[in-house]
Amino acid sequence: MRCLLLLVALAWAQPLLADSNLPPAYWSDRQLPDPKQEAQAEALMEQLRCLVCQGQSIADSDAELAGDMRDLVRRRIAAGEKPAAIRAWLIQRYGTWISYKPTAEPAAWPLWLAPLALLLIGGWLIRRRIRVRRG
Amino acid sequence: MSRATRFAPLALLLLIIVALIWRLATPSDTNVHSTLEGKAVPAFALSAILPNKPPLSSADLTNGQPHLVNVFASWCVPCTTEVKVLQTLKDSGVSVEGIAIRDRPADLAQFLASNGDPYDRIGSDPQSQVQISLGSSGVPESFIVDGKGVIRYQHIGPIERSDIGLILSKLEQAR
Numbered sequence: 001m002r003c004l005l006l007l008v009a010l011a012w013a014q015p016l017l018a019d020s021n022l023p024p025a026y027w028s029d030r031q032l033p034d035p036k037q038e039a040q041a042e043a044l045m046e047q048l049r050c051l052v053c054q055g056q057s058i059a060d061s062d063a064e065l066a067g068d069m070r071d072l073v074r075r076r077i078a079a080g081e082k083p084a085a086i087r088a089w090l091i092q093r094y095g096t097w098i099s100y101k102p103t104a105e106p107a108a109w110p111l112w113l114a115p116l117a118l119l120l121i122g123g124w125l126i127r128r129r130i131r132v133r134r135g
Numbered sequence: 136m137s138r139a140t141r142f143a144p145l146a147l148l149l150l151i152i153v154a155l156i157w158r159l160a161t162p163s164d165t166n167v168h169s170t171l172e173g174k175a176v177p178a179f180a181l182s183a184i185l186p187n188k189p190p191l192s193s194a195d196l197t198n199g200q201p202h203l204v205n206v207f208a209s210w211c212v213p214c215t216t217e218v219k220v221l222q223t224l225k226d227s228g229v230s231v232e233g234i235a236i237r238d239r240p241a242d243l244a245q246f247l248a249s250n251g252d253p254y255d256r257i258g259s260d261p262q263s264q265v266q267i268s269l270g271s272s273g274v275p276e277s278f279i280v281d282g283k284g285v286i287r288y289q290h291i292g293p294i295e296r297s298d299i300g301l302i303l304s305k306l307e308q309a310r
Contacts, residue, residue: 019210020208020210020236020237020238021210021237021239021242022237022238022239022261025262051167051272051273052272052273054165054167064237064263065263065266065267065272065273068237068262068263068264068267069263069267071262072262072264072267090267091170092170092171093169093170093171093267093268093269093270094167094169094170094270094272095167095168095170097167098167
């Protein structure tokens with residue numbers, strides 16, 4: 001009985017992270033009139049990580065904060081700011097976490113070196129196989 | 136094939152299992168921390184949201200006193216209990232400032248009327264722009280800003296009763 005009551009109570013529970021009652025920001029789901037600027041904004045938005053749905057880009061996310069970030073990106077691009085400057089501005093606040101574009105810092109070295117290492121291992125395996133066949 | 140290489144895959148499997156168990160037992164921190172700790176509060180000037188409440192700008196935070204800047208919203212469920220803890224902090228002499236995210240005046244007035252109002256000032260951030268410029272990723276979050284306007288500490292999530300000691304000591308360090 002107690003279990004049942006709890007289940008019923010759960011059905012009425014409010015989600016912890018509710019959304020606000022304000023409409024989405026103006027530029028969050030609206031393309032810029034200049035196609036070149038919109039393309040720049042789009043490319044950048046796909047490389048920025050959503051703070052709420054971590055693992056999605058702000059271009060993909062439906063979170064309100066992602067919408068507000070798209071608004072920020074489009075507004076700044078429309079004002080003539082370079083995408084690299086906007087990315088740098090965000091990295092200054094959230095660290096490299098916010099950007100999907102890999103950096104050259106030591107933590108990312110394995111990422112850059114892995115293809116090379118795999119290629120070398122592959123080459124070595126092939127060489128061994130060929131030798132075995134000949135023998 | 137030597138004995139050692141024959142058992143290598145098994146050893147690798149065990150290693151992977153141990154790594155997985157370790158990560159399950161100690162989950163990684165999924166909070167995104169602001170990298171502005173130790174740096175000055177970015178300049179901002181928010182407008183007022185309620186007629187009887189002065190607005191908040193970054194200049195208000197450089198008056199020589201430490202401030203607790205609370206990023207909150209009336210639609211944020213954990214904020215309803217946090218605001219009572221903020222009242223306790225306010226009662227012990229802390230100056231509490233609010234940044235209301237994506238809020239409507241009527242909703243906020245209702246929120247303050249039913250949960251209490253510890254805020255000296257409240258600035259309205261209808262499109263989260265100041266929240267983003269602070270490196271904050273949700274509500275509620277709080278920033279301790281020293282008298283010169285430098286961010287000293289970021290608290291992610293609601294300030295609970297058990298955090299009061301921590302907050303007071305961070306405020307003391309910011310003095």
